[in-house]
Amino acid sequence: MIDRRIRRTGLLMLVLTLALGLFSTTALAMTTEKATARPNEDGGKRVIGGLTTRLTWEGIVGEGEEVTAVTLQLPEGSSFDDVTTKVTVLDGLDRTPIKGEATPDGASLQVSFSEPAEAGYRLRLEVEGMSFPAAGGDVSVVGSYTTADGATHDLDPSKPIATIESTWLQRTVNMLDEQEWVKAWNSSQFLGMFFRPQLMLTSLFSLFPGWIVCLIIVIAAYPFAILLGLVFALMKISHNPLMRAIAIVYINFLRGTPLFLQIYIMFFGLPMMHINIPNNTLGVIVMAINSSAYLAEIFRAGIESIPVGQYEAASSLGMGHLQTMTSIILPQTIRRVIPTVTSDFITAFKDTSLLSSVGVMELMMFSKNLTAVSGNMTPYVTAAIFYLIVTLPLIKLVTTVEKRMAAAERGGGPRPKGKAAVSSASSGGEVLSSEMAVHAEALSQDGYALVPVVSGAQEV
Amino acid sequence: MFSKKHPNHLTFDVPPAMDAVEAARIAFEQDLSLSKHHFVEGEHPVVRIEHLMKTFDGETQVLRDVNLNVWNGEIVVVLGPSGSGKSTMLRCINLLETPTAGHILIDDDEITGKSNKEVGIIRRDLGMVFQQFNLFPHLTALENVMIGQTKVLKKGKDEARAEAIKQLEAVGLGDRIDYKPPQLSGGQQQRVAIARAVAMHPKVLLFDEPTSALDPELVRDVLGVMRELALYGDMTMIVVTHEMGFARDVGDRVVFMEGGVVVEQGLPEEVFDNPQNERTKQFLGSIN
Ligand SMILES: Nc1ncnc2c1ncn2[C@@H]1O[C@H](COP(=O)(O)OP(=O)(O)OP(=O)(O)O)[C@@H](O)[C@H]1O
Ligand SMILES: [Mg+2]
Numbered sequence: 001m002i003d004r005r006i007r008r009t010g011l012l013m014l015v016l017t018l019a020l021g022l023f024s025t026t027a028l029a030m031t032t033e034k035a036t037a038r039p040n041e042d043g044g045k046r047v048i049g050g051l052t053t054r055l056t057w058e059g060i061v062g063e064g065e066e067v068t069a070v071t072l073q074l075p076e077g078s079s080f081d082d083v084t085t086k087v088t089v090l091d092g093l094d095r096t097p098i099k100g101e102a103t104p105d106g107a108s109l110q111v112s113f114s115e116p117a118e119a120g121y122r123l124r125l126e127v128e129g130m131s132f133p134a135a136g137g138d139v140s141v142v143g144s145y146t147t148a149d150g151a152t153h154d155l156d157p158s159k160p161i162a163t164i165e166s167t168w169l170q171r172t173v174n175m176l177d178e179q180e181w182v183k184a185w186n187s188s189q190f191l192g193m194f195f196r197p198q199l200m201l202t203s204l205f206s207l208f209p210g211w212i213v214c215l216i217i218v219i220a221a222y223p224f225a226i227l228l229g230l231v232f233a234l235m236k237i238s239h240n241p242l243m244r245a246i247a248i249v250y251i252n253f254l255r256g257t258p259l260f261l262q263i264y265i266m267f268f269g270l271p272m273m274h275i276n277i278p279n280n281t282l283g284v285i286v287m288a289i290n291s292s293a294y295l296a297e298i299f300r301a302g303i304e305s306i307p308v309g310q311y312e313a314a315s316s317l318g319m320g321h322l323q324t325m326t327s328i329i330l331p332q333t334i335r336r337v338i339p340t341v342t343s344d345f346i347t348a349f350k351d352t353s354l355l356s357s358v359g360v361m362e363l364m365m366f367s368k369n370l371t372a373v374s375g376n377m378t379p380y381v382t383a384a385i386f387y388l389i390v391t392l393p394l395i396k397l398v399t400t401v402e403k404r405m406a407a408a409e410r411g412g413g414p415r416p417k418g419k420a421a422v423s424s425a426s427s428g429g430e431v432l433s434s435e436m437a438v439h440a441e442a443l444s445q446d447g448y449a450l451v452p453v454v455s456g457a458q459e460v
Numbered sequence: 461m462f463s464k465k466h467p468n469h470l471t472f473d474v475p476p477a478m479d480a481v482e483a484a485r486i487a488f489e490q491d492l493s494l495s496k497h498h499f500v501e502g503e504h505p506v507v508r509i510e511h512l513m514k515t516f517d518g519e520t521q522v523l524r525d526v527n528l529n530v531w532n533g534e535i536v537v538v539l540g541p542s543g544s545g546k547s548t549m550l551r552c553i554n555l556l557e558t559p560t561a562g563h564i565l566i567d568d569d570e571i572t573g574k575s576n577k578e579v580g581i582i583r584r585d586l587g588m589v590f591q592q593f594n595l596f597p598h599l600t601a602l603e604n605v606m607i608g609q610t611k612v613l614k615k616g617k618d619e620a621r622a623e624a625i626k627q628l629e630a631v632g633l634g635d636r637i638d639y640k641p642p643q644l645s646g647g648q649q650q651r652v653a654i655a656r657a658v659a660m661h662p663k664v665l666l667f668d669e670p671t672s673a674l675d676p677e678l679v680r681d682v683l684g685v686m687r688e689l690a691l692y693g694d695m696t697m698i699v700v701t702h703e704m705g706f707a708r709d710v711g712d713r714v715v716f717m718e719g720g721v722v723v724e725q726g727l728p729e730e731v732f733d734n735p736q737n738e739r740t741k742q743f744l745g746s747i748n
Contacts, residue, residue, distance in 0.1 A: 309592050310594060313596065316554055316588035317612055323612075
């Protein structure tokens with residue numbers, strides 16, 4: 001109600017009333033009104049000692065005084081070196097930046113004004129680039145002020161500013177800042193832009209949570225992807241045309257469209273249908289569905305690569321279809337597809353980066369933000385390192401397993417005669433027998449001219 | 461396994477399977493002179509094939525009219541040129557191929573025209589040894605021999621294991637039970653495959669050119685195992701092979717197939733030394 005009445009009387013009245021109310025309480029001596037520091041914690045809200053930040057101090061000039069200089073004093077360990085100080089004088093609602101000169105002296109800073117600040121004026125000092133003691137703790141700004149008559153008076157202490165101890169990381173970064181080699185290194189435009197040591201160090205820490213999110217998403221998604229993939233692989237090779245059709249549509253849609261598009265459809269489509277799933281969970285779902293299509297094809301190819309002889313051997317023991325699948329075919333399929341599945345896992349892991357486009361806080365998102373803040377490419381390079389930590393060992397694993405499998409197929413097993421000697425134990429055997437069948441067919445039309453296709457064995 | 465129903469124009473007129481007692485009597489008289497088998501009055505053949513026909517894709521007629529009796533404990537060696545249908549006949553016997561027409565009876569029970577489930581049960585009685593061994597490469601020799609016993613016969617692990625070890629020792633592989641197929645030579649693999657089949661204690665063991673994929677020096681071991689089995693194992697065996705020595709020494713009867721029919725059969729020495737059929741003569745001539 002009051003607000004409305006005031007609004008009716010006009011904004012100007014309100015301002016005047018407020019201003020009068022404020023200044024009517026002007027004290028006899030200068031008062032400290034405010035002392036705050038800007039948070040300098042990476043992504044946090046706290047003030048860390050030993051790291052540069054901005055100190056804002058405000059005081060009101062007392063009645064009958066004219067202030068020509070203010071000296072701010074902080075505890076030992078604070079630093080005003082290389083600060084830039086902005087002085088603002090507020091007279092009522094008027095802001096008048098006045099010229100001043102700031103002289104740092106260790107933990108104190110003297111600011112003298114080109115013209116004195118009159119009684120009732122609110123003085124604001126913004127000191128950019130100062131730092132608090134590295135040990136942290138509650139810090140109160142004290143100091144003194146000089147009036148036009150040359151007298152110096154103490155300032156009343158400010159409310160304490162809570163600061164925390166600087167971390168190992170920040171100290172190391174500070175230490176790096178000082179190093180000559182770091183300065184030399186960073187003076188190279190390329191190295192300084194892509195491999196800035198300080199930034200790489202801090203990036204390693206601040207990107208870490210994003211990396212973990214990537215890992216969690218892909219590790220959570222993959223078991224579902226494998227299950228789904230297996231189901232669709234079995235559907236695709238089933239004899240039921242409807243099952244096959246469903247599998248084909250599913251697999252082809254997912255393999256035939258970009259993951260990026262699938263992410264958009266899910267992340268923007270579901271909320272429109274009032275289905276709200278948390279970002280990370282939805283990320284897991286999208287990745288699982290996408291991978292399942294690729295895995296389905298991998299499994300299908302794997303199952304079909306198992307020689308018919310394996311089915312026949314299982315059947316001739318009296319195994320049913322399900323038993324043959326679970327005890328004979330799938331265990332072999334799994335072994336065969338491990339390298340391909342691992343490759344797909346690598347792809348899926350990298351593809352989690354696409355989730356950054358819809359706000360999932362994963363590695364790419366973190367590095368993008370950090371690069372935007374720092375204007376430096378080093379966070380991206382650091383992100384690359386994080387991706388490689390996962391992918392390189394897996395790539396190595398794929399190569400090793402592939403080599404070992406190739407060696408196993410070459411090394412042991414039956415040594416079919418002649419040109420078939422290079423074929424493998426199981427799969428090669430099939431090739432051999434079908435070749436022989438074809439061969440035999442052709443021969444039989446020639447009137448058995450060469451009937452004993454298998455010749456070596458007869459001499460025994 | 462998934463062959464289509466036979467189209468009408470090729471449907472054969474096959475008489476129903478004969479009455480078991482009558483069939484056994486006729487077979488007995490007919491086979492007495494053809495096999496070294498010790499016939500016992502009143503005995504029935506364990507495998508009875510009557511007018512078996514098999515056509516692929518509705519046109520390729522591979523088996524025309526196969527008639528054959530195999531007696532309990534008999535070793536029948538099947539010879540014939542390539543493409544004559546030997547493998548197809550064996551595969552029909554354990555239903556890896558669905559016969560197009562005709563009858564196959566195991567212990568006087570018809571096995572054709574059965575449901576998938578029944579087929580599984582029938583196959584337990586029919587062991588098969590393949591040319592390409594077809595061992596399960598992800599399992600050790602021991603597991604290869606155990607898996608049928610545990611999964612199909614539902615035997616306990618210990619019992620299956622004991623049986624597997626016994627059979628592997630019988631084929632001379634007691635020291636290789638933990639090897640996987642790729643670590644074994646072809647001859648060793650085939651012996652594991654034989655042990656795998658024997659461990660199921662089938663009524664009939666079918667061999668489809670078990671030594672054809674082997675290097676000559678490995679053939680002997682496998683033949684040795686088969687000989688043991690034939691002579692001391694009390695097994696009924698149908699062996700498709702090109703090993704004439706084996707056929708002559710071990711076979712109770714030699715069956716010569718040609719163009720999808722049995723054209724000649726008899727005692728090994730008679731068929732080898734005095735073949736009656738022109739094709740048989742030609743075939744034996746070409747390989748000697
Ligand atoms: N699944 C099939 N589909 C079509 N034709 C087949 C099939 N299996 C076998 N055949 C044909 O049937 C004929 C007989 O084949 P089968 O394998 O029974 O001969 P075989 O006597 O065992 O010969 P080999 O001594 O070469 O093993 C061949 O002409 C073969 O091409
Ligand atoms: Mg064959």
